[in-house]
Amino acid sequence: MNATLTRWLQAPSIILLFIWMIVPLSLTVYFSTIRYNLLYPERTGFIGLDNYRFFWTDPAFMPALLNTLVLVGSVLFITVILGLTIAVLIDRPFRGRSIARVMLISPFFIMPTVSALVWKNMLMDPNNGLFAALANALGGTPIEWLQDFPLLSIIIMVSWQWTPFAILIFMTSLQSQDQEQKEAATLDGAGFWAQFRNLTLPHLARPIAIVILIQMIFHLAIFAEIFVTTSGGPGVQSTNLTYLIYIQSQQAFDVGVASAGGVFAIILANIVAIFLIRAIGKTLTV
Amino acid sequence: MKSIRNTAVGLTLAATSATFATAGELTIATVNNGHMIEMQKLTPKFEEANPGITVKWVTLDEGTLRSRVTTDITTKGGQFDIMTIGMYEAPIWGSRGWVEALEFSDDYDVDDILPAMRGGLSHEGNLYAAPFYGESSMIMYRKDLLDAAGMTMPNNPSWGHVQDAAAAMTDKDAGQYGICLRGKPGWGDNMAFLTTMANSFGAQWFNEDWTPALDSAAWNHAVTFYKDLLDNYGPPGSSGNSFNEILALMNEGKCGMWIDATIAASFLTNENMAYAQAPQAITTRGSNWLWAWSLAIPAGTKQKEDAMKFMEWATSKDYIQLVAETNGWGAVPTGTRQSTYDNAEFQAAAAFADAELTAILSADPENSTQNPSPYVGVQFAAIPEFQAIGTAVGQQMTAVLAGDISVEEGLAAAQEAADREMRKAGYY
Amino acid sequence: MTDKQRDILKNRIAVFFAWVAALAFFFPIFWMVLTGFKTENQAIAIPPLLFFEPTLENYTEIQSRMNYTHFAMNSIITSFGGTLLALLIAIPSAYSMAFNTGRWTKDILMWMLSTKMLPAVGVLMPIYLICQKFGLLDSRTALVVIYAMMNLPIVMLILFNYFREIPKEILEASRMDGTSTLNEIRQVVMPLAWGGIASTALLSIILCWNEAFWSIVLTTTEASTLTAFVASFQAPEGLFWAKVSAVSTLACAPIVVFGWLAQKQLVQGLTFGAVK
Numbered sequence: 008m009n010a011t012l013t014r015w016l017q018a019p020s021i022i023l024l025f026i027w028m029i030v031p032l033s034l035t036v037y038f039s040t041i042r043y044n045l046l047y048p049e050r051t052g053f054i055g056l057d058n059y060r061f062f063w064t065d066p067a068f069m070p071a072l073l074n075t076l077v078l079v080g081s082v083l084f085i086t087v088i089l090g091l092t093i094a095v096l097i098d099r100p101f102r103g104r105s106i107a108r109v110m111l112i113s114p115f116f117i118m119p120t121v122s123a124l125v126w127k128n129m130l131m132d133p134n135n136g137l138f139a140a141l142a143n144a145l146g147g148t149p150i151e152w153l154q155d156f157p158l159l160s161i162i163i164m165v166s167w168q169w170t171p172f173a174i175l176i177f178m179t180s181l182q183s184q185d186q187e188q189k190e191a192a193t194l195d196g197a198g199f200w201a202q203f204r205n206l207t208l209p210h211l212a213r214p215i216a217i218v219i220l221i222q223m224i225f226h227l228a229i230f231a232e233i234f235v236t237t238s239g240g241p242g243v244q245s246t247n248l249t250y251l252i253y254i255q256s257q258q259a260f261d262v263g264v265a266s267a268g269g270v271f272a273i274i275l276a277n278i279v280a281i282f283l284i285r286a287i288g289k290t291l292t293v
Numbered sequence: 294m295k296s297i298r299n300t301a302v303g304l305t306l307a308a309t310s311a312t313f314a315t316a317g318e319l320t321i322a323t324v325n326n327g328h329m330i331e332m333q334k335l336t337p338k339f340e341e342a343n344p345g346i347t348v349k350w351v352t353l354d355e356g357t358l359r360s361r362v363t364t365d366i367t368t369k370g371g372q373f374d375i376m377t378i379g380m381y382e383a384p385i386w387g388s389r390g391w392v393e394a395l396e397f398s399d400d401y402d403v404d405d406i407l408p409a410m411r412g413g414l415s416h417e418g419n420l421y422a423a424p425f426y427g428e429s430s431m432i433m434y435r436k437d438l439l440d441a442a443g444m445t446m447p448n449n450p451s452w453g454h455v456q457d458a459a460a461a462m463t464d465k466d467a468g469q470y471g472i473c474l475r476g477k478p479g480w481g482d483n484m485a486f487l488t489t490m491a492n493s494f495g496a497q498w499f500n501e502d503w504t505p506a507l508d509s510a511a512w513n514h515a516v517t518f519y520k521d522l523l524d525n526y527g528p529p530g531s532s533g534n535s536f537n538e539i540l541a542l543m544n545e546g547k548c549g550m551w552i553d554a555t556i557a558a559s560f561l562t563n564e565n566m567a568y569a570q571a572p573q574a575i576t577t578r579g580s581n582w583l584w585a586w587s588l589a590i591p592a593g594t595k596q597k598e599d600a601m602k603f604m605e606w607a608t609s610k611d612y613i614q615l616v617a618e619t620n621g622w623g624a625v626p627t628g629t630r631q632s633t634y635d636n637a638e639f640q641a642a643a644a645f646a647d648a649e650l651t652a653i654l655s656a657d658p659e660n661s662t663q664n665p666s667p668y669v670g671v672q673f674a675a676i677p678e679f680q681a682i683g684t685a686v687g688q689q690m691t692a693v694l695a696g697d698i699s700v701e702e703g704l705a706a707a708q709e710a711a712d713r714e715m716r717k718a719g720y721y
Numbered sequence: 722m723t724d725k726q727r728d729i730l731k732n733r734i735a736v737f738f739a740w741v742a743a744l745a746f747f748f749p750i751f752w753m754v755l756t757g758f759k760t761e762n763q764a765i766a767i768p769p770l771l772f773f774e775p776t777l778e779n780y781t782e783i784q785s786r787m788n789y790t791h792f793a794m795n796s797i798i799t800s801f802g803g804t805l806l807a808l809l810i811a812i813p814s815a816y817s818m819a820f821n822t823g824r825w826t827k828d829i830l831m832w833m834l835s836t837k838m839l840p841a842v843g844v845l846m847p848i849y850l851i852c853q854k855f856g857l858l859d860s861r862t863a864l865v866v867i868y869a870m871m872n873l874p875i876v877m878l879i880l881f882n883y884f885r886e887i888p889k890e891i892l893e894a895s896r897m898d899g900t901s902t903l904n905e906i907r908q909v910v911m912p913l914a915w916g917g918i919a920s921t922a923l924l925s926i927i928l929c930w931n932e933a934f935w936s937i938v939l940t941t942t943e944a945s946t947l948t949a950f951v952a953s954f955q956a957p958e959g960l961f962w963a964k965v966s967a968v969s970t971l972a973c974a975p976i977v978v979f980g981w982l983a984q985k986q987l988v989q990g991l992t993f994g995a996v997k
Contacts, residue, residue, distance in 0.1 A: 012817070013823075016813040016814055016816065017818065017829075019814065020810050020811055020814035020833070020873060020877060021814070023870065024833055024874065028835075030847070031839065031844045031847040031851075034846075034847035034850075035839065035843060035844055035847055038846065038847070044677070045363065045364070045368070046363075046367065046385070047718075061717055064713075066706065067685070067710075092742075099732060099735060099736070101736045105984050107739055107740060108984065109977070109981055109984065110744070111746050112980060113747055113750050114747075116931075116973045116980065117750060117753075117973055118933055118948060118951060118972065118973070119931065120933060120951065120952070121753070121965065121972075122749070124956075124962070125752065125966070127533065128962055129749075129764075129769070130752070132533075132538070133530035134528055134530065134541075134545075134547060135541060135766065135768075137752065140767070143768065151529050151532075153530065153532070153533040154529075154530050154531075154695045167749065170746070175924065176920070180882070183886045199731070213882055217878050217879060217882050220834055221834070221875050224834060224837045224838060227838070228840040230842070234356075236533070238478040238479050238687070238691075239478065239688055240477075241532050241688070241692040241695035242689060242691065242698060242703075243688060243692075244692070244697070246688070248840075249840045249842065252842050253842045254684055257360040257842065258480075258680040258681040258684055259680065260363060260367065260677070264717075265843055265845075265846075266843060268843060269842075269844060272838065272839065272840050273835075273839055276835070276838035277835060280831065280834070280835065291827050291830065320942060322941075324957070325953050325955070325956075326957045326958040327958065327959050334785070349942045350942075351941050351942060352786075353949070353953055354955045354957065355956065355957075356956070364849060364938065370849075370853055370858065372858060372859065372941045537960060537961065540960060544765065544960075547767070554958070560958075560959050
């Protein structure tokens with residue numbers, strides 16, 4: 008394959024994505040520097056960095072930033088570990104495997120708003136939730152999940168939803184693992200852990216990197232779970248950056264400030280991405 | 294940069310004709326509440342009576358609908374011929390000229406609409422939305438439990454009395470809680486209730502000069518009272534509860550008393566329910582809220598005539614009669630017309646009718662606070678900034694309720710959040 | 722205990738835990754489906770009911786209110802359309818990046834991912850205004866294009882991953898035979914990467930299917946998808962958990978069936994060991 012052909016094959020995706028990125032991005036950057044509130048159409052004009060200043064002097068800004076990072080970090084950690092474990096567990100023939108596999112992937116089929124409703128009202132509710140009933144049956148006191156552990160509750164919901172994503176990717180990748188190599192290792196007397204560390208994990212390095220990178224993007228923008236369950240509270244304990252932007256965009260209808268918030272979100276995402284690439288990026292093209 | 298700006302501005306002004314609905318076809322955006330679903334089901338009757346007009350529905354939950362219609366109206370999107378809006382939006386949108394001022398035929402009998410509703414949906418004397426159903430707030434309590442505790446509930450109780458009643462009905466070991474109140478953050482969630490409570494304690498959102506008044510002693514009293522009440526006599530997890538969560542608790546018999554929208558009475562299944570006016574502390578002003586889901590026509594719609602026809606149909610006396618014939622008088626949309634409450638069959642079917650009417654009539658959006666205030670609205674201030682402020686304040690109140698911060702800290706944070714928004718909007 | 726016996730035992734333990742995990746992950750969904758067959762009052766019972774007389778009232782109510790097929794068709798058209806478009810653009814690109822990895826490949830991939838970093842609520846106005854300008858509000862075309870572009874970076878990354886797993890030797894062998902690039906993709910790469918493409922497609926379809934922001938903001942009646950269908954049953958004034966469970970069961974049923982059918986493709990692919 009020569010260089011020209013390579014270019015031709017890659018061009019459509021790059022050009023299209025560039026347009027898809029540059030048009031909204033430049034409009035967002037432009038909006039972030041003007042006075043632009045949907046409810047005050049008569050107020051216009053360039054106001055420099057005022058929108059940015061307003062957004063970032065919000066007392067909720069720093070907590071939201073922190074919550075965003077905690078959310079992303081914890082969910083990534085949980086989903087990758089759980090995803091790896093489960094993918095390895097089901098990477099063997101057994102009766103009913105295809106059923107087990109669909110069951111494991113199924114949380115990903117549920118819309119985030121619905122999964123949040125199911126968790127909030129049917130499982131975690133301290134009065135009529137299933138967890139409360141279990142706690143009562145065992146003689147304990149029901150945990151007030153959303154009141155006492157709002158961020159953890161959201162981490163649980165999101166992890167439940169996204170572990171299947173990791174499972175799906177790892178599962179598919181594991182199937183391409185060289186079975187002969189594994190058999191040879193077994194004959195050499197290598198135990199499960201030795202095999203896992205020396206063969207499976209290196210084999211999965213790239214898929215892991217990809218799962219982390221893709222999930223990061225989605226988790227930086229978690230919204231539905233927060234909106235449905237805690238509305239960012241109590242206080243700002245479960246408010247993330249996206250939720251702050253939502254308040255400006257859909258409650259204050261201040262497009263200017265919301266756009267400034269969007270620019271902050273891009274900056275944050277890029278910082279996180281740079282860290283992640285430092286840590287795992289080299290495995291991408293190994 | 295100039296061309297981008299032109300495009301941006303041009304975009305907001307000009308919508309291509311392709312996005313407008315086709316002639317004879319009305320697109321109506323509405324909330325997914327029971328009464329609207331009923332309206333949707335009865336629409337074929339309207340279409341029969343008005344050949345040539347077909348109706349298409351967009352039914353969404355309240356939050357989604359609100360952002361959807363606001364985006365559409367402010368960008369002149371032209372996606373809808375009729376929008377369902379609340380008492381909060383009507384005066385703001387009316388003053389901006391975004392929705393048509395309404396003029397009805399004599400048959401419609403606009404004077405039959407309750408004055409409080411007409412007032413709340415008007416701006417400078419023009420009615421901008423026709424109320425489809427309305428509500429206030431009131432106490433709904435379990436008479437059997439209160440009787441068993443040897444207490445009674447007067448028609449106009451004080452907060453002190455409500456506290457005593459809650460204490461008397463609470464038996465935490467039996468999973469029985471004296472009072473359930475909203476706690477989930479949101480301007481339409483916990484703040485709708487908490488504002489009415491604060492009003493009765495003599496508090497208000499804004500001073501005459503538009504500076505926020507959340508750091509006042511009155512707010513402090515109200516929030517402290519609210520927190521004590523729920524800490525001592527409320528169910529676990531109150532900070533996540535809103536209308537539906539509490540409704541579930543009531544129907545499971547877990548709560549002795551609930552102060553919320555009058556519409557809740559029609560959902561309560563326990564047969565020992567009784568009703569009283571929302572409690573007062575130092576004043577009755579603004580102690581119960583006022584809300585109406587109503588229909589409005591976006592300015593500049595090409596189908597104003599057809600839209601008007603539908604609106605007159607859906608908010609008419611005949612429509613109420615139609616619902617009564619179809620589903621019984623217990624199921625009619627209430628809170629809009631005097632004639633509904635005058636109807637003997639309705640009175641017989643709705644035990645809450647008297648309490649609801651009294652509550653609605655006593656609510657006055659123009660005078661909802663003990664001291665003079667610059668804004669209109671009982672459980673909200675009808676200014677564009679209120680949604681964002683209300684939600685941010687609501688989050689702080691939830692933190693207070695959850696015991697994460699003190700009442701003082703919560704109100705100070707709330708005051709700061711409100712101050713920021715008001716400054717940004719240029720009030721001072 | 723012989724080695725073989727030990728292996729069998731280990732395998733049994735692994736299978737046991739696999740089932741534990743499967744049941745745990747599936748349980749909330751089972752609970753949701755179950756709730757869909759309760760009455761609203763049964764759905765809020767304390768303690769929650771495991772045994773009850775199932776009712777279909779939620780489903781009849783849903784049927785009487787909304788035209789499920791209309792929304793389902795729109796969901797199918799937009800998510801399959803969006804995914805197909807994304808795959809068409811991505812397969813050649815990912816293929817060429819995977820087999821001609823250059824020094825910029827990593828950066829291009831990362832840049833692609835960065836196009837997804839702007840949260841949807843932050844770009845609402847630009848996208849909304851553009852769609853309005855071009856008369857694309859309430860059109861399936863707009864959703865197909867948006868979905869394709871939204872998922873393109875993800876599809877690229879995942880495909881890139883799977884393509885990289887194809888052993889280079891296989892390609893080199895076919896190149897020795899003088900196969901053209903197009904035929905190479907069609908006859909060698911595609912069959913080998915089929916499982917990877919299938920699971921990428923499945924992921925992309927699910928992401929489109931559950932996309933609940935643009936599908937609600939940009940549509941009114943004609944192009945509304947199942948997310949709008951669900952939203953119309955969500956959080957009304959009054960009890961709704963049983964109904965929303967039933968609605969949600971209906972909303973994810975097609976995609977679960979599809980996932981089930983795609984199963985075979987997911988397992989069959991990527992069997993390079995045998996080829997080597």
